[in-house]
């Protein structure tokens with residue numbers, strides 16, 4: 001498995017960048033995890049959207065899903081069809097706008113088999129319905145938290161992950177239990193509890209040096225690294 005970071009900032013992109021979007025390659029299959037602002041252009045530099053086995057959305061906040069709006073024009077012009085999985089509980093107005101017949105929007109089933117991978121989801125702690133994703137080929141496992149603050153069951157869901165891609169939107173001094181995201185240190189505690197092999201910090205705030213977030217995370221979980229656009233993670 002190989003994960004490429006297309007965009008990693010939130011809630012808006014850095015100059016010339018993109019918000020959440022990750023391309024997961026497994027054997028001959030390609031899956032897109034989230035499709036935020038600026039992601040379609042980054043994706044097109046790597047592969048055509050019709051090459052995707054599907055899009056797995058953590059949730060429908062705009063920084064995770066807004067480029068699906070213009071993706072519809074691409075699909076129409078290329079006579080292509082794309083399946084997009086969303087949290088079943090979602091009631092975002094964005095979902096109603098994803099109405100092109102070329103876009104097949106479906107709720108996550110209990111267990112999803114796609115692109116040679118098995119995907120399980122877990123509702124996490126965010127102001128709108130959001131799912132963490134656990135993707136495995138039976139040997140290697142990637143867990144993506146989506147957007148979340150503290151979520152007691154997340155550590156068992158992420159147990160033993162080879163790579164944990166975790167929301168780390170705040171420095172510890174900025175974090176409170178009422179906010180919608182984890183801090184880098186809280187993400188590190190999660191990685192420690194889950195006994196993950198590696199931690200990748202994402203949903204990075206524009207304006208903070210990633211090194212500062214890394215420093216706070218590494219004090220708790222040394223195998224922590226902030227992601228960056230274009231980064232490739234091999235599992």
Ligand SMILES: [Zn+2]
Pocket residue numbers: 059061126147
């Ligand atoms: Zn969100």
